[in-house]
Amino acid sequence: MKFVIIGGxxxxxxxxxxxxxxxxxxEVIVLEKSEDVSYSACGxxxxxxxxxxxxxxxxxxxxxxxxxKQGIDLFTGCCAEAIDVKNGAVTGTIDxxxxxxxxxxxxxxxxxxxxxxxxxxxxxxxxxxxxxSLADGRRIKNYIKDNDVKKAxxxxxxxxxxxxxxxxxxxxxxxxxxxxxxxxxxxxxRELAAEVRRELDANQARLHLGCEIKGIDKTADHLHxxxxxxxxxxxxxxxxxxxxxxSQLAADAGIETGVGSAIAVNHKLQTSNEAVYAAxxxxxxxxxxxxxxxxIPLALRANRAGWxxxxxxxxxxxxxxxxxxxxxxxxxxxxxxxxGLSLEESRRCGFEPVDVTINSRxxxxxxxxxxxxxxxxxxxRRTGRLLGTQMVGREGVAHRINxxxxxxxxxxxxxxxxxxxxxxxxxxxxxxxxxLTAANQLLKKMT
Amino acid sequence: MKFVIIGGxxxxxxxxxxxxxxxxxxEVIVLEKSEDVSYSACGxxxxxxxxxxxxxxxxxxxxxxxxxKQGIDLFTGCCAEAIDVKNGAVTGTIDxxxxxxxxxxxxxxxxxxxxxxxxxxxxxxxxxxxxxSLADGRRIKNYIKDNDVKKAxxxxxxxxxxxxxxxxxxxxxxxxxxxxxxxxxxxxxRELAAEVRRELDANQARLHLGCEIKGIDKTADHLHxxxxxxxxxxxxxxxxxxxxxxSQLAADAGIETGVGSAIAVNHKLQTSNEAVYAAxxxxxxxxxxxxxxxxIPLALRANRAGWxxxxxxxxxxxxxxxxxxxxxxxxxxxxxxxxGLSLEESRRCGFEPVDVTINSRxxxxxxxxxxxxxxxxxxxRRTGRLLGTQMVGREGVAHRINxxxxxxxxxxxxxxxxxxxxxxxxxxxxxxxxxLTAANQLLKKMT
Numbered sequence: 001m002k003f004v005i006i007g008g009x010x011x012x013x014x015x016x017x018x019x020x021x022x023x024x025x026x027e028v029i030v031l032e033k034s035e036d037v038s039y040s041a042c043g044x045x046x047x048x049x050x051x052x053x054x055x056x057x058x059x060x061x062x063x064x065x066x067x068x069k070q071g072i073d074l075f076t077g078c079c080a081e082a083i084d085v086k087n088g089a090v091t092g093t094i095d096x097x098x099x100x101x102x103x104x105x106x107x108x109x110x111x112x113x114x115x116x117x118x119x120x121x122x123x124x125x126x127x128x129x130x131x132x133s134l135a136d137g138r139r140i141k142n143y144i145k146d147n148d149v150k151k152a153x154x155x156x157x158x159x160x161x162x163x164x165x166x167x168x169x170x171x172x173x174x175x176x177x178x179x180x181x182x183x184x185x186x187x188x189x190r191e192l193a194a195e196v197r198r199e200l201d202a203n204q205a206r207l208h209l210g211c212e213i214k215g216i217d218k219t220a221d222h223l224h225x226x227x228x229x230x231x232x233x234x235x236x237x238x239x240x241x242x243x244x245x246x247s248q249l250a251a252d253a254g255i256e257t258g259v260g261s262a263i264a265v266n267h268k269l270q271t272s273n274e275a276v277y278a279a280x281x282x283x284x285x286x287x288x289x290x291x292x293x294x295x296i297p298l299a300l301r302a303n304r305a306g307w308x309x310x311x312x313x314x315x316x317x318x319x320x321x322x323x324x325x326x327x328x329x330x331x332x333x334x335x336x337x338x339x340g341l342s343l344e345e346s347r348r349c350g351f352e353p354v355d356v357t358i359n360s361r362x363x364x365x366x367x368x369x370x371x372x373x374x375x376x377x378x379x380x381r382r383t384g385r386l387l388g389t390q391m392v393g394r395e396g397v398a399h400r401i402n403x404x405x406x407x408x409x410x411x412x413x414x415x416x417x418x419x420x421x422x423x424x425x426x427x428x429x430x431x432x433x434x435x436l437t438a439a440n441q442l443l444k445k446m447t
Numbered sequence: 448m449k450f451v452i453i454g455g456x457x458x459x460x461x462x463x464x465x466x467x468x469x470x471x472x473x474e475v476i477v478l479e480k481s482e483d484v485s486y487s488a489c490g491x492x493x494x495x496x497x498x499x500x501x502x503x504x505x506x507x508x509x510x511x512x513x514x515x516k517q518g519i520d521l522f523t524g525c526c527a528e529a530i531d532v533k534n535g536a537v538t539g540t541i542d543x544x545x546x547x548x549x550x551x552x553x554x555x556x557x558x559x560x561x562x563x564x565x566x567x568x569x570x571x572x573x574x575x576x577x578x579x580s581l582a583d584g585r586r587i588k589n590y591i592k593d594n595d596v597k598k599a600x601x602x603x604x605x606x607x608x609x610x611x612x613x614x615x616x617x618x619x620x621x622x623x624x625x626x627x628x629x630x631x632x633x634x635x636x637r638e639l640a641a642e643v644r645r646e647l648d649a650n651q652a653r654l655h656l657g658c659e660i661k662g663i664d665k666t667a668d669h670l671h672x673x674x675x676x677x678x679x680x681x682x683x684x685x686x687x688x689x690x691x692x693x694s695q696l697a698a699d700a701g702i703e704t705g706v707g708s709a710i711a712v713n714h715k716l717q718t719s720n721e722a723v724y725a726a727x728x729x730x731x732x733x734x735x736x737x738x739x740x741x742x743i744p745l746a747l748r749a750n751r752a753g754w755x756x757x758x759x760x761x762x763x764x765x766x767x768x769x770x771x772x773x774x775x776x777x778x779x780x781x782x783x784x785x786x787g788l789s790l791e792e793s794r795r796c797g798f799e800p801v802d803v804t805i806n807s808r809x810x811x812x813x814x815x816x817x818x819x820x821x822x823x824x825x826x827x828r829r830t831g832r833l834l835g836t837q838m839v840g841r842e843g844v845a846h847r848i849n850x851x852x853x854x855x856x857x858x859x860x861x862x863x864x865x866x867x868x869x870x871x872x873x874x875x876x877x878x879x880x881x882x883l884t885a886a887n888q889l890l891k892k893m894t
Contacts, residue, residue: 010878040812043873047813057813288868299878300871321866328870337870365487366494366504398875399843402850402867402882409867410857419768420849420856421735423775423784424747426490428845431457431746435849 001026003313004090004102006080006249007110008032009041010299011280013061014306015108015313016072022314028072029102031090033079036134037063042299044137045160049167051145055138075100083107083253085273106275106313109255109263110306111246113281113297117239118155122216127223128237131160143236149173153225153234155213157184159329159336161240162196165205166332168238176232178208178225179241187342189357189376192392199334208232243297245282259284260295267319269309277312279305286322288409289340289387290349296325326405328398335397339405340388343378352381356442360434362396364426371395377404377438379414379446386414389435396429403435414442448473450760451537451551453527453696455479456488457746458727459557460508461753462760463519469761475519476549478537480526483581484510489746491584492607496614498592502585522547530554530700532720553722553760556702556710557753558693560728560744564686565602569663574670575684578607590683596620600672600681602660604631606776606783608687609643612652613779623679625655625672626688634789636804636823639839646781655679690744692729706731707742714766716756724759726752733769735856736787736834737796743772773852775845782844786852787835790825799828803889807881809843811873818842824851824885826861826893833861836882843876850882861889 003019005012008030020028030037038061047053066072078100081092091101115130117123127147129140143149151174154161165175177200184200184207185193200207211227218224222233245262256272258264263271263278267286271278281297283305301323311318326339346353355378363370373393380387389404391397407417418439424431432440450466452459455477467475477484485508494500513519525547528539538548562577564570574594576587590596598621601608612622624647631647631654632640647654658674663684665671672679692709703719705711710718710725714733718725728744730752748770758765773786793800802825810817820840827834836851838844854864865886871878879887 040814040873040878042871042878043811043813046815046873060812298868298871300868300880300883303878304866321863322868324868326868326870328872328875330872330874335875339868339870364490365507366490367487368493396846398870398872399846400849402847402869402880403853405869406850406853406857406859406864406867409863410853410859412853412857416768416856417853419751420853421745421747421769421771421773421786422849422852423773423786423845424489424745425775425777425845426487426493427777428775428782431487431489431750433747433849436747 002103002105003028003108004104005030005108005110006090007112007280008037008074008076009110009112009280010302011306012108012110013038013066014303015110015279015310016066017070018307018310019313020070020072022310022316024071026314030072030074031078031080031092031102032074032076034133034135035076037066037074037076039134041134044131045163045167048137048141048164049170051171055134055141058134080249083249085253085255085276088275107277108309109250109271109276109278109282110280111249111282113243113245115239116242116244118213118241120213120215122218123239125216125218125223127235128216128239130239131164132243144171147235149235151234152236152238153178153232154238154240155179155225156239156241157207158240158242159327161238162331163329164238164240165200166330169203169205175205176208176234177205178211178213178227178232180210180212182210184209187344188390189343189355191357192374192376192390195374195392196331196334196336199332203332243281245295245297247282250278259293262295264293268312268317269305269320277309279309288322288324292349294323294325296323298323298327321409324405324408326401328401333394334392335394336392337397337401338388338390339401340386340408341378342388342390346378346380346387351387353378353387354381354442354446356438356445358434358438358441360437361430362393363428364430367426373397373434375434375438377442379442381446384413384415384446386412386417400435414439414446418443449550449552450475450555451549452477452555452557453537454557454559454727455484455521455523456557456559456727457749458753459555460485460513461750462555462557462726462757463513464517465754465757466760467517467519469757469763471518473761477519477521478525478527478539478549479521479523481580481582482523484513484521484523486581488579488581491578492610492614495584495588495611496617498618502581502588505581527696530696532700532702532723535722553724555756556697556718556723556725556729557727558696558729560690560692562686563689563691565660565688567660567662569665570686572663572665572670574682575663575686577686578611579690591618594682596682598681599683599685600625600679601685601687602626602672603686603688604654605687605689606774608685609778610776611685611687612647613777616650616652622652623655623681624652625658625660625674625679627657627659629657631656634791635837636790636802638804639821639823639837642821642839643778643781643783646779650779690728692742694729697725706740709742711740715759715764716752716767724756726756735769735771739796741770741772743770745770745774768856771852771855773848775848780841781839782841783839784844784848785835785837786848787833787855788825789835789837793825793827793834798834800825800834801828801889801893803885803892805881805885805888807884808877809840810875811877814873820844820881822881822885824889826889828893831860831862831893833859833864847882861886861893865890
């Protein structure tokens with residue numbers, strides 16, 4: 001059995017390692033276009049925040065370990081260019097020179113995603129950067145050092161943009177953030193987004209909302225981000241407006257793509273071609289709340305899907321439940337988390353959503369150091385089901401969201417969730433956990 | 448409708464407030480034997496830790512507010528002595544002088560629990576204290592101040608004992624802890640208990656395990672706690688060996704008691720007499736894992752059961768799901784949490800338990816400040832169900848436990864739990880949450 005994997009990041013290397021562990025005699029071949037495999041991509045903003053830390057600290061396992069200790073045929077600098085599904089082969093070039101062809105019995109496409117770069121003038125300047133791969137992180141760190149960056153503009157206000165705002169402020173770099181839309185975190189209720197806004201303001205990250213970007217001009221000293229109504233000057237521009245799946249290779253081979261142009265996979269992670277699997281940021285998934293396809297590129301899913309593919313390839317049939325879209329990020333000293341659907345998504349998916357937003361505390365009555373916690377909870381009036389939740393606070397948010405994530409996975413009703421037996425001790429929250437208070441109030445609104 | 452409530456603590460006052468809010472014309476009478484109602488009992492150790500804080504900071508609502516603003520007929524200093532279920536009446540004495548008789552249409556017994564005090568010589572000394580009521584907290588604070596307590600012995604090593612060890616050490620009081628049993632936290636796997644032990648050692652709380660206590664002697668300067676093999680000297684002795692339900696009043700009235708002598712209630716919180724309800728630390732509950740009766744006195748359940756009784760009394764029929772026994776406590780800088788059954792309890796309840804103990808980290812690979820997190824996870828080999836979990840760590844334990852608590856409520860299998868979509872960001876944990884790593888390893892052991 002020959003198992004070929006295109007892409008040596010989270011999904012690809014998880015699959016390779018697990019397959020080789022399960023069936024040591026299996027030939028496992030990984031084709032990775034960059035030189036880096038197995039690193040903590042999400043850790044990059046925190047590494048960039050510290051000038052003294054080496055970006056390679058983020059490497060979990062080197063290519064050498066995979067090759068020599070695990071016996072995986074890992075080829076870096078190896079760019080897959082075409083999949084021949086009829087003959088079961090992948091062709092491409094190594095180090096931009098030699099061409100290769102690998103035959104496979106089973107193929108995993110784990111090509112990941114890539115940052116969206118607007119097709120506008122000036123975005124090809126070396127001071128205009130994006131953050132996805134370890135090479136990107138390295139480039140940003142070097143650029144900051146070599147050019148003594150004092151001022152940065154971040155285009156986009158998603159979680160990568162926000163994490164990078166914190167990272168750059170930690171290095172005393174002036175930060176301005178700009179986006180065309182009128183709202184910060186538009187999927188959030190306004191009360192929660194206002195908290196995030198306050199935290200950004202307090203940390204001198206200046207926001208420019210509703211600014212359409214026309215292009216970037218290079219002057220002698222600066223990059224000028226030209227917007228419809230203003231010009232922002234910077235030494236470096238970070239483009240963080242989102243990512244898109246690397247699914248073209250699959251599409252060119254006639255493999256079906258779906259939501260957000262991601263590669264369509266079934267619960268076993270098989271594509272429309274049963275010998276070909278897809279996993280990670282390039283593949284879609286079922287949403288546990290809607291049962292419908294969704295594309296939410298997240299690290300845990302990539303790792304888990306990689307394992308599931310390996311199990312299926314090794315003959316241990318495995319189906320994966322869907323995703324709840326659980327995510328958490330830190331914005332300076334604020335924890336921001338979500339799971340499930342937002343109000344708008346709930347409506348779009350045909351639910352009859354009712355939501356409630358409450359403000360509770362991170363510690364018990366009279367316990368010193370309590371901080372506000374905001375919770376937004378959404379239920380479906382028709383079925384009584386819990387649909388989603390979002391939280392913002394200075395402590396106790398990041399892990400609290402998981403209680404709701406598990407409830408979504410279990411398709412719990414708001415009523416059942418309101419009756420869950422959550423932990424209580426004064427240093428960690430009120431007797432009625434903020435999630436329960438929100439559930440109790442939501443129940444009242446729903447009935 | 449006349450609704451009489453015996454006991455004005457968490458369950459009693461929750462029921463009174465909710466009933467009066469639902470049906471303002473209802474006559475709601477609360478008979479409380481002490482002078483204190485509605486205070487954060489669990490906050491007492493943290494208040495005692497700070498000599499400058501007034502114990503009354505813990506009062507959430509005063510008797511006056513309940514009387515004047517909420518219109519509840521709240522009688523303090525009012526000790527119920529007998530329930531006449533035939534005639535629907537409660538009799539007793541007010542302020543140890545006048546006797547009273549109140550007729551009821553519906554009665555709630557919310558008499559709570561009381562600390563177990565061993566029937567041994569010397570335990571009646573004023574320097575031998577226990578911590579349950581606000582009066583107890585007040586007494587302890589005053590005793591420490593008036594007697595300039597420098598050295599305390601805590602009998603018992605449950606969570607009240609451990610929280611008080613931290614509180615007393617915060618006031619630079621020498622602390623020794625003693626118990627007859629050989630193990631610290633015997634319901635815990637040894638690796639986790641060892642972590643707690645290390646934290647106690649690091650904070651100079653000295654433990655004496657396996658010491659049978661024979662009595663307390665009073666000398667000129669000290670209290671001497673006389674054990675089988677040693678004598679411990681102290682200025683104050685805290686008895687914290689557990690609580691028992693105040694169910695005698697109910698039992699004397701012919702109302703059924705069950706597990707741990709707690710008052711037996713059905714899912715509607717009704718006792719064996721359908722006009723009489725019981726809630727809070729005096730009442731039992733169904734366990735969500737076993738479906739069997741259990742007695743786990745915890746604050747959230749008391750509040751929730753109080754509300755459910757009010758709803759039932761007000762004609763809004765309400766059944767409560769069971770409890771999972773979710774609890775968290777802080778031991779100095781350690782967070783200790785559990786939910787569901789321990790290994791020993793699982794065996795006793797007829798399951799075929801398999802458990803795994805793992806050591807993970809509180810933050811991602813290469814993220815600064817990561818601390819170890821210990822997780823013990825238990826599943827049932829026969830049904831595949833998740834039975835319980837325990838965690839110990841310096842951060843990220845208190846709320847993490849709730850993900851497992853929700854899973855227990857949903858009767859999830861270990862497999863389903865292992866597939867939940869939990870949040871990930873480097874400052875808050877590894878890609879595979881410690882709970883998921885434990886679930887993955889447990890699955891391997893179970894199959």
